[in-house]
Amino acid sequence: MQNKNKLLDLHQLRALRLRSNNKKIILCHGVFDLLHIGHINYFKSAKKLGDILVISVTDDQFVNKGPGRPAFKIDDRVKFLKEIDCIDYVCISNATTSEKIIKNLKPNFYCKGVDYLGVSRKKDLKLDKELKALKSIRGKFSIIKEASFSSSKTINDNGLQNFSEDCKKYINLIRSNFNNINILKKLELFKNKKVLVIGETIIDKYTTTEAIGKSGKEPMIVVKKKNDIKFLGGVGYIANLCSSFAKAVKVISFLGELKNEKKFIFQNLNKKIKYNFLLKKNSPTILKTRYLDEYKKSKIIGIYDLNDDPLSKDEENKFYKLLKENINKYDIIIVADYGHGIITKKIRKLITSNSKKVFLNTQINSFNRGYHTVYKYKKINTLVINESELRYETSDRNSSILFCVKKIRKKVKAENIIVTQGNRGALFINCKDWSCISCPAFNQASVDTIGAGDTFLALSALCAGSKIDNRLTLLISSLAASFSTNQLGNISTFNYDILKKQINHILK
Secondary structure (H helix, E strand, O other), X not given: OOHHHOEXXXXXXXXXXXXXXXXXXXXXXXXXXXXXXXXXXXXXXXHOOOOEEEEEEEOHHHOOOOOOOOOOOHHHHHHHHHOOOOOOEEEEEOOOOOHHHHHXXXXXXXXXXXXXXXXXXXXXXXXXXXXXXXXXXXXXXXXXXXXXXXXXXXXXXXXXXXXXXXXXXXXXXXXXXXXHHHHHHHHHHHHHOEEEEEEOEEEEEEEEEEEEEXXXXXXXXXXXXXXXXXXXXXXXXXXXXXXXXXXXXXXXXXXXXXXXXXXXXXXXXXXXXXXXXXXXXXXXXXXXXXXXXXXXXXXXXXXXXXXXXXXXXXXXXXXXXXXXXXXXXXXXXXXXXXXXXXXXXXXXXXXXXXXXXXXXXXXXXXXXXXXXXXXXXXXXXXXXXXXXXXXXXXXXXXXOHHHHHHHHHOOOEEEXXXXXXXXXXXXXXXOXXXXXXXXXXXXXXXXXXXXXXXXXXXXXXXXXXXXXXXXXXXXXXXXXXXXXXXXXXXXXXOOHHHHHHHHHHHHO
């Protein structure tokens, strides 16, 4: 069989099943980033189950082994697989699971390696989806019991990750001080923590469009609406993120009096999260709609529906009473102050009376610029702030980050200040001894940065609140932010299982 005929698409997979003449088809699925003798033995053993061996290989953008992977691009991985004699066909999977491949090919057997022995379907949701698809076409699942070799370890030991040199240096720094087992034990500390999340609830909506051209009668550009994507943002997103790590999570926030988004919020808030949602009069629940170009996914315009007037005295008193009842029950207090009017002077005073537990991010945006400032918070544990906002707050464009942080520290008594710098990474500054750790960004080709700051805030709060080493805090928070920027909006949420998998792949 010639190599050029081995690569099939989904349509050709369906045709293969139709013309197979009752021959048994075996499907193996994976990334196959660095092929080795373990893979060869695995393929040969799988082939013994039937007649036709098909290998489904995950395309680059759907590989979820963490940043720096795959080490080898899809064209190279496919080329290598096509050269293996026992493999009859190869197909590229444009998804994070093999569900579509299974439903189109309808294999008699679906195979996985020995590392899947004892894996619970409840814990591995992707495997669960694949096995449900397999059951629907009456296929059989088979574990191939050949000796397993770690591609990740070989890739890591030989510096083959698809990383910048700065990322490789930081990973080597971590590997020289910690191992993956040690780090995973430290993550268990999260499971003892109770987290309270305070701030605005936001609904983010993306409307994708196709450019049509200039209006025939008016001086404007016309676009055609394609799709709407809606997801939970603000403190709802932060609470969801924390819920897979912490023992307990509660969110206290405001919705609009109109209750127009209440059903959507409750449907998208993790069921284990406790909540108190108060209602703000004469207000909608904050809805931020952004129009995007369908092809490039670049943002065209934003239309925000909100009322950022301060709370009424009655609303403030209800908010204060709720916080007073809850604030001492929690170990970590995450405050996401987007500056839309709900965190008043009285509320801030109560929050900062528990300063050692407070992890804060205040965001400057088009609505609050010139009115909203971090200086309103006098004492906290950790401030997470973007470099551009740091420079805006200090009115200092040119001085070093450390110099600007020291300016902030004179007015905000923070134990730590973490400065995020987009694709240049982040700095963790200990305000007691002014030690500074720099961590590079692990994703240099962001799809969308919405939610990255909230993701970084949540993970850095969990880490610092659990007294995890500052170097690991930056690593874990940066991995989470990298995951967030690799997708459009907050469509999926970083969680404990993803972090555990990434730590194992990066530090093996």
